[in-house]
Amino acid sequence: MPEKTEEKKEGKSEQNELFDFNALLDKHLYRESKPKTVGRYYPSEVGSCLRKTWFSFKFPIEFDAEKRRIFETGNILHEYVVHVFKSGKTPEVELLKSEMPFVMNCGDFVVSGRVDDVLLVKTSGKTILVEVKSAARMPRGPSKHHAAQLQFYMHATGVHNGALLYIEKNTLNSIVYSVAYDERAAQDGIQRFAVLHKALLEDAAPEPEAKTHADMRWWCDYCEYAERCSATKTGAASGVACGAPETTKCPPASSQTEVKEEKKEETAEAKKPATSAWSSPKPKQTKLGF
Numbered sequence: 086m087p088e089k090t091e092e093k094k095e096g097k098s099e100q101n102e103l104f105d106f107n108a109l110l111d112k113h114l115y116r117e118s119k120p121k122t123v124g125r126y127y128p129s130e131v132g133s134c135l136r137k138t139w140f141s142f143k144f145p146i147e148f149d150a151e152k153r154r155i156f157e158t159g160n161i162l163h164e165y166v167v168h169v170f171k172s173g174k175t176p177e178v179e180l181l182k183s184e185m186p187f188v189m190n191c192g193d194f195v196v197s198g199r200v201d202d203v204l205l206v207k208t209s210g211k212t213i214l215v216e217v218k219s220a221a222r223m224p225r226g227p228s229k230h231h232a233a234q235l236q237f238y239m240h241a242t243g244v245h246n247g248a249l250l251y252i253e254k255n256t257l258n259s260i261v262y263s264v265a266y267d268e269r270a271a272q273d274g275i276q277r278f279a280v281l282h283k284a285l286l287e288d289a290a291p292e293p294e295a296k297t298h299a300d301m302r303w304w305c306d307y308c309e310y311a312e313r314c315s316a317t318k319t320g321a322a323s324g325v326a327c328g329a330p331e332t333t334k335c336p337p338a339s340s341q342t343e344v345k346e347e348k349k350e351e352t353a354e355a356k357k358p359a360t361s362a363w364s365s366p367k368p369k370q371t372k373l374g375f
Contacts, residue, residue: 114153118145123285127198128187128241131274132234134295135281136317140310142285143323159219162252163202166217170206181205181212189241191275194282196241203238214244215261223253227262229300233274235264240271288322 121142130138148156170180182205188197204215216235218228227249235247245266252259284291293314295301305311 110154111150114150114157116153118147120145124194124282126194126196126278126281128196128200128238129198129234130281131196131237131277132230134293134301134304134308135277135284135291136293136314137295137304137308137310138281139284139291140313143325144310144313146309158254159202162219162254163217165257166250166252167204170204177208179207181207185214185238185242187241191278194278196275196278200238205242205244211246212244213246213248214239214242215248215250217250217252219254220251221254223258223260224251227251227264232262232264233270236267236270237274239264239266240268240274288324289320290317290323292319293317 123142167180167183169175170178185200185203185205186198187200188195202217204217206213206215214235216231216238218231231249235249239245239247247264247266249262249264250259251261280291295304295308296314305314308314
């Protein structure tokens with residue numbers, strides 16, 4: 086009996102020494118982070134806590150191995166959805182685009198980049214912007230932050246039919262919610278970028294909205310800036326300089342009257358309460374042909 090036990094131990098040791106796939110995976114997923122530039126923002130940042138995004142410019146932190154794996158899982162599910170639509174077995178839904186690069190010029194800043202988790206499909210005669218979200222468990226309802234983010238994407242692309250597709254990681258069960266385009270909610274997204282841009286230029290920490298909004302507080306539990314955030318007051322300076330703002334072209338105005346009207350609208354938008362950043366019609370569950 087002792088000899089057999091020793092054989093098992095030796096066999097286990099040999100198996101462990103073959104290779105460490107965790108290490109291989111982490112090497113494969115590693116990407117050197119690029120410094121951010123004030124004045125150029127990623128579309129996905131519209132749905133994040135503004136103070137966290139502000140910190141990411143001032144105090145850049147590379148994602149740890151665990152977060153890179155989580156993001157890669159989302160990418161794999163996104164590619165799986167694309168594969169399903171391309172398979173030829175789902176003629177009721179036509180995949181038009183699987184990547185959505187765009188540039189939105191907002192005057193003194195630009196929102197640009199590739200939207201990785203959004204698809205453009207056609208079903209029942211309608212063109213729909215579908216945002217794919219992976220979930221550990223099926224949500225009871227759509228996230229209003231996801232809906233607000235989709236509002237911005239619909240505004241930027243000009244596709245005014247939207248849907249949130251949630252897929253459960255362990256089972257591949259899914260649920261779809263339709264999102265009706267709301268121009269005011271989309272403008273709220275642009276206003277969020279304007280607030281971020283101003284806070285970065287003035288080196289003044291924006292409101293810690295994840296702490297002040299009950300439905301966002303759980304974000305703080307997973308935030309890499311949680312400790313730094315707790316020690317930072319709203320409006321406090323970081324003392325850290327980041328990338329200089331890029332020069333962007335302002336949209337042409339056909340008359341001085343239009344310029345004045347635009348400024349009036351901008352002032353009205355700036356006076357809206359912070360909670361309006363998440364104001365959008367409640368999405369409805371729908372089959373949407375798939």
